[in-house]
Amino acid sequence: MVAPSKRARRDAWAPDRQQVIWIDCNPQAGREMKDTHPFLVLSPRNFNTRTSLVIGLPMTTAEYNADNPFAVAVGLAKGRGKPGKTSYVLCHQPKSFDWRIRGAKAHPLGALPDALFTDVCERLNQIIRLA
Structure with a gap:
């Protein structure tokens, strides 16, 4: 059996839309959150994997x-x-955030239920009016 390459191990897990992950928010400025917090992922896994970025919302x-x-x-x-x-x-x-550099990890909450995720997206849409 051949051991997986470093890249294969690195790409084995990637955050996906609707998941909650741990993310290190440091460095921060002003009223931004600091330290490690749960973070709700809005961007899809294929984007997150390809770019190493994750778009989402902090939790507290x-x-x-x-x-x-x-x-x-x-x-x-x-x-x-x-x-x-x-x-x-x-x-x-x-x-x-660059989730790879910041060492993102899966959170025990897993993924938000569909109804809660929809509520979150609707409130965000009140602010940025995407749809």
């Missing part, structure tokens, strides 16, 4: 987002010391 458990009309509550947080807190997708902060 900051409670003040309960009143934010552009934050969607997506359930209870999982992993990294925040279990039991509500997790919010911040629809007003679309970002792109």
Whole structure:
């Protein structure tokens, strides 16, 4: 049996649309998020694989987002010391990151259910009016 090449191992996993991943947001500036956070992927796997970029929305458990009309509550947080807190997708902060360089990894939440993902996309569309 032949061992997979470095490229094959590197390309074995790639984030896909609707998945939640861990992404390191550093360096940050101003009011941007810093450190490692969950991130909802909006871009499709073929784009993410080909470009090494991922487009999506950061997530947080900051409670003040309960009143934010552009934050969607997506359930209870999982992993990294925040279990039991509500997790919010911040629809007003679309970002792109080089997911390979930033060492993105799959998040325990997996992928958002279709209904929640649709809600997130509809709120983002209120801001940027793509469709």
